Amino acid sequence: xxxxxxxxxxxDAARASAAAARDDELVRGWxxxxxxxxxxxxxxxxxxxxSPHRLFDVILWPVxxxxxxxxxxxxxxxxHTSGSARAAAYLIAGIxxxxxxxxxxxxxxxxxxxxxxxxxxLNLMVSPITAFEYVAGVALFGLLKMAGALGLxxxxxxIFFSFDVPALGWGLLPIFAILLFVGWAIAxxxxxxxxxxxxxAEALAWGVLFVVMPLSGIFxxxxxxxxxxxxxxxxxxxTHAFIALRALVDGKGIEWNQLALAAVLTxxxxxLSLWYVTKMIEIFRKRGYITRYS
Amino acid sequence: xxxxxxVLEARGLVKDYRRSRAVDGVDIVVHxxxxxxxxxxxxxxxxxxxLMVLGVVSPDAGSVxxxxxxxxxxxxKAAASIGFAAGYLPLTDRMRVREYLTMYGQIYGLRDPKPxxxxxxxxxxxxxLAEAMGTELSSGQRTLVGIVRATxxxxxxxxxxxxxxxxxxxxxxxVREGLGEICAEDGxxxxxxxxxxxxxxxxxxxxxxxxxxxxxxxxxxxxxxxxYGHGALEDVFLQLADQRDAGRRLEVEQTDRPA
Numbered sequence: 001x002x003x004x005x006x007x008x009x010x011x012d013a014a015r016a017s018a019a020a021a022r023d024d025e026l027v028r029g030w031x032x033x034x035x036x037x038x039x040x041x042x043x044x045x046x047x048x049x050x051s052p053h054r055l056f057d058v059i060l061w062p063v064x065x066x067x068x069x070x071x072x073x074x075x076x077x078x079x080h081t082s083g084s085a086r087a088a089a090y091l092i093a094g095i096x097x098x099x100x101x102x103x104x105x106x107x108x109x110x111x112x113x114x115x116x117x118x119x120x121x122l123n124l125m126v127s128p129i130t131a132f133e134y135v136a137g138v139a140l141f142g143l144l145k146m147a148g149a150l151g152l153x154x155x156x157x158x159i160f161f162s163f164d165v166p167a168l169g170w171g172l173l174p175i176f177a178i179l180l181f182v183g184w185a186i187a188x189x190x191x192x193x194x195x196x197x198x199x200x201a202e203a204l205a206w207g208v209l210f211v212v213m214p215l216s217g218i219f220x221x222x223x224x225x226x227x228x229x230x231x232x233x234x235x236x237x238x239t240h241a242f243i244a245l246r247a248l249v250d251g252k253g254i255e256w257n258q259l260a261l262a263a264v265l266t267x268x269x270x271x272l273s274l275w276y277v278t279k280m281i282e283i284f285r286k287r288g289y290i291t292r293y294s
Numbered sequence: 295x296x297x298x299x300x301v302l303e304a305r306g307l308v309k310d311y312r313r314s315r316a317v318d319g320v321d322i323v324v325h326x327x328x329x330x331x332x333x334x335x336x337x338x339x340x341x342x343x344x345l346m347v348l349g350v351v352s353p354d355a356g357s358v359x360x361x362x363x364x365x366x367x368x369x370x371k372a373a374a375s376i377g378f379a380a381g382y383l384p385l386t387d388r389m390r391v392r393e394y395l396t397m398y399g400q401i402y403g404l405r406d407p408k409p410x411x412x413x414x415x416x417x418x419x420x421x422x423l424a425e426a427m428g429t430e431l432s433s434g435q436r437t438l439v440g441i442v443r444a445t446x447x448x449x450x451x452x453x454x455x456x457x458x459x460x461x462x463x464x465x466x467x468x469v470r471e472g473l474g475e476i477c478a479e480d481g482x483x484x485x486x487x488x489x490x491x492x493x494x495x496x497x498x499x500x501x502x503x504x505x506x507x508x509x510x511x512x513x514x515x516x517x518x519x520x521x522y523g524h525g526a527l528e529d530v531f532l533q534l535a536d537q538r539d540a541g542r543r544l545e546v547e548q549t550d551r552p553a
């Protein structure tokens with residue numbers, strides 16, 4: 001009996017020592033969150049660099065866009081009608097800034113879809129990474145991708161069409177920030193739909209932007225839209241951000257009223273998206289949808 | 295040899311899906327260093343129970359506490375004490391084994407995952423796979439890498455779903471031996487599901503049989519088999535599967551009977 005007690009005590013002591021070693025090996029607090037975000041970012045960097053077709057979104061698509069809309073702008077400008085040069089500038093500035101929404105949205109939503117495609121969802125969901133840490137990791141990596149894509153469209157606009165985007169000035173920064181957060185908000189909505197309806201809803205990741213794009217009047221004033229769509233357009237933060245962008249193109253300076261309205265609408269959109277994705281994850285756990293991935 | 299520290303305490307777990315009750319009042323308590331098999335025929339509620347323990351399916355009733363932390367209140371903290379591996383899960387695409395393990399080591403908060411990765415690969419005798427791409431591995435190799443991933447952070451509780459499915463006897467032995475070492479050295483408790491009863495008899499010192507979402511037996515493998523009048527767990531399993539099928543036939547007959 002005494003021997004057994006000794007053995008049990010020795011085993012417990014060994015485990016206590018293992019637990020102490022375990023604690024020493026671990027990072028805590030904000031450093032832990034940062035480590036997890038970095039891990040997710042690195043994972044997506046491997047996926048991007050080892051899948052040449054995924055570079056389409058970052059390299060080919062921005063170049064195609066700037067060529068398409070830049071050429072259209074050149075054609076419009078050659079009309080010599082009043083305002084045609086201005087419309088051409090709207091086209092190029094619009095497509096460059098639209099890539100902020102596109103790249104930030106696509107990075108987060110396809111990041112989550114990637115876990116579904118590679119059946120990594122269950123492993124991640126049983127791990128201690130939080131939803132915030134995961135999304136932040138994907139979003140931060142998305143920022144790097146976006147920097148590359150924006151660089152391409154900016155340089156493309158300058159080389160092919162002599163349009164100097166940075167010359168629009170510091171007023172671009174708040175517009176950029178608003179469009180970035182709108183992209184993330186739309187991505188959270190898409191992620192919520194994927195949690196609720198499965199990877200079959202992946203078409204939304206790309207498709208939803210084709211709805212937002214024309215409604216946001218990225219190339220034209222809201223008055224150019226059919227009357228019944230104009231109230232919808234005015235409820236979108238992107239619409240006001242692009243109104244502010246056109247003011248910059250016209251040399252009118254920063255339209256703070258439009259930017260403030262865009263910022264408020266962005267906060268509302270982000271809050272709605274966060275609420276939606278949280279609700280969908282709750283339903284995901286409640287209904288056991290994880291079995292789709294096991 | 296187990297100590298009295300409770301690692302997993304699941305009480306009154308209930309889960310209903312649309313058509314049926316998958317889990318019906320399950321209580322499971324697992325102590326540090328204990329190796330427990332969760333068994334039962336298909337549809338018995340094993341996977342749903344495991345998923346509730348892991349916190350990816352919310353119970354309709356009941357609670358799960360891992361190492362003193364309520365899973366539904368602080369999933370991240372509770373999950374930090376758990377490791378999970380399943381024989382059916384592939385490795386993440388487009389990553390080498392070392393990169394994949396580093397990613398999970400960081401997610402679990404390891405300051406420097408390299409020593410743990412090297413030790414884990416060595417323990418399961420696969421150090422040569424470190425630079426292989428995940429897609430190049432056989433199913434047995436994937437399982438071993440999955441277990442290395444699940445044990446990098448020295449979890450308090452290791453949950454394994456069908457870890458030895460489709461493994462040859464040599465790899466299955468490596469898994470058993472490696473898991474035995476982890477339990478002895480770190481005091482890790484193991485909760486494992488498997489349809490391979492002989493494997494369970496070798497690995498586990500205690501088995502819990504589920505049938506129709508309820509626990510119908512809980513104890514050492516030989517005692518559970520004896521309680522059912524059998525010499526081996528496989529016969530207990532077959533008896534429960536027959537009872538399940540008989541129950542289904544009865545339900546169909548009662549449904550088809552004219553009012």
